[in-house]
Amino acid sequence: MSIISLRHLHKRFGKLVVLNDVSLEIEPGKTLVVLGPSGTGKSVLLKHIVVLLRPDKGEVWFEDQRIDHLSERKLDPIRQNFGFLFQMGALFDSLNNLENVAFPIVEHTDLPRERAYQIAQQKLEMVGASGRRVEDAHGTVRRNA
Ligand SMILES: Nc1ncnc2c1ncn2[C@@H]1O[C@H](COP(=O)(O)OP(=O)(O)OP(=O)(O)O)[C@@H](O)[C@H]1O
Ligand SMILES: [Mg+2]
The missing domain is CATH 3.40.50.300 (P-loop containing nucleotide triphosphate hydrolases)
Structure with a gap:
């Protein structure tokens, strides 16, 4: 089918x-x-x-x-079944690559944040990229180019 x-x-x-x-x-x-x-x-x-x-x-x-x-x-x-890469790039430019990949996992699942970030890290490694989670003392995400 x-x-x-x-x-x-x-x-x-x-x-x-x-x-x-x-x-x-x-x-x-x-x-x-x-x-x-x-x-x-x-x-x-x-x-x-x-x-x-x-x-x-x-x-x-x-x-x-x-x-x-x-x-x-x-x-x-x-739409949660789809991955969609926009032609002009549509990443959140205030978030780094790891945070971008983790974003839909955090939003759409009940997984703990740590697990969501682990999954995002694994996905990045699958394509030869890696990311680092950056949060300040208040848990606010900072830009990390
Ligand atoms: N929302 C829209 N309103 C008006 N015209 C549109 C809209 N979206 C696309 N078009 C027009 O439809 C046609 C096809 O556009 P499309 O973006 O699908 O091309 P494409 O095959 O993806 O091209 P490329 O290889 O450059 O990405 C173009 O003439 C484009 O200007
Ligand atoms: Mg196109």
Whole structure:
């Protein structure tokens, strides 16, 4: 079964038709690469998968649920299944890399902070990066470039 399914998506901005009947199925464990010249709609396509954009016509499914018409509140738990790296970078620039990776774990789980930071550290190490937790005496996070 597909984990993500895009069905006959149409999206236009004014006169500019960006998606014209786009369908695709993404299966669990598979890697899919979308290639194309600049301005042809790759980012627009990705934003439909996480419903940052909504189609003019067509459907977006995650597992067995249609998601393109859900409210932001109902999308919250679904979006927790996604990692999304924005093209222009969208890290919290007041936080260091470890704190950025730990942020969603702290926000969306009941794990103790220490455990959340351990997990974040492990994830950074998986990609050859590492981070250091920096807090002052009051527990306030300080910038650590
Ligand atoms: N929110 C928006 N409002 C109006 N036009 C938009 C919007 N988002 C994207 N576009 C337009 O849709 C088209 C496709 O944009 P998109 O960002 O998906 O391209 P891309 O394939 O990701 O390009 P690149 O390779 O440069 O990242 C472009 O012409 C862009 O200007
Ligand atoms: Mg893009």
